[in-house]
Amino acid sequence: MRYVWLALMLGLIAGCGRSGSVPDGAYLRTEFAGGYLSNRLFVFQNGQVAGDVGGDLEHFDFAKHRQVSPTWIGTYERHGDTLKIVWADGTVQEGPIRIDSSGEGFDFYGYGHAPIKPIDDAGRVQGRYYGGASYGGISTAYDITFNGNGQYVSNQAASVRSTSDGSEVSGGSHGGDRGTYAIRGNVLTLNGSGGSQSVQLYQVPTSGTGPIELLIMDGTVLTRDGD
Known part of the structure; x- marks a missing residue:
């Protein structure tokens, strides 16, 4: 990581x-x-x-x-x-x-x-990006892979942990999807098994002209995984 x-x-x-x-x-x-x-x-x-x-x-x-x-x-x-x-x-x-x-x-x-900043080149959005959050005993993890040729694969997991009177209860769920995507301006459109979904997509510029390292996808920060 x-x-x-x-x-x-x-x-x-x-x-x-x-x-x-x-x-x-x-x-x-x-x-x-x-x-x-x-x-x-x-x-x-x-x-x-x-x-x-x-x-x-x-x-x-x-x-x-x-x-x-x-x-x-x-x-x-x-x-x-x-x-x-x-x-x-x-x-x-x-x-x-x-x-x-x-x-x-x-x-x-x-x-x-x-x-x-806005996405300056949609072709630079490629590779696996991941992010997650944890709050109040609820943890979520999300990753999405863009192949650079208009196809994506995503995975999502959530877990809940609760402690009461010395006992602990936990549970979780997993899901994923795959399909095609298109980036036009700052709008990312995902066409998956559940239909079409559009979200706002931005970048946090870093040095270099290769693949974008940090994405902001509908308010969620996603970091590009190392090659």
């Missing part, structure tokens, strides 16, 4: 230093705490900010997100080298901001924020 996203974030933090405004756009923030990595997506636009986002990040609907996640919506303002975010529940985050050398990513509260 290659920790591409961790190397990206560490490099981003190390490269920060110059001042500048917060560039409008979507960002991937990776948090490392308690020995675990967690990913969270943010959108900054014209003084508004939203967290735990997904879907269309280029034309983000702040009003709709407020209805779905009322605590993950807020405002931001910049004063010199200080960024202040006020969330809807009254929580305030204020501290120094450092823009990276590219002018596109930044560091805030000790977290690197890597820019999320």
Whole structure:
């Protein structure tokens, strides 16, 4: 397993230093705490900010997100080298901001924020990509393989673990699909056994011109497996 996203974030933090405004756009923030990595997506636009986002990040609907996640919506303002975010529940985050050398990513509260960008070349989306999450005793894992010629294979697994009165109960489920795919702009269309499904697809740019290493698929971070 290659920790591409961790190397990206560490490099981003190390490269920060110059001042500048917060560039409008979507960002991937990776948090490392308690020995675990967690990913969270943010959108900054014209003084508004939203967290735990997904879907269309280029034309983000702040009003709709407020209805779905009322605590993950807020405002931001910049004063010199200080960024202040006020969330809807009254929580305030204020501290120094450092823009990276590219002018596109930044560091805030000790977290690197890597820019999320459109897919520049659909042909670079190839190979196996994987991701997962764990929360409240529920763990999910997902992977999808694009062969570069319009065919895909996906796998998904979920497990539940509950502990009560000293006893532990666990269970799980597995599933998968295969079919054809097409990428047009930032829309990935999967044509599988259950019909057609379209999701938003973006990338987190890394160095090189080979296959894209980090994908954002409908708000989920997927890392390309090593060859």
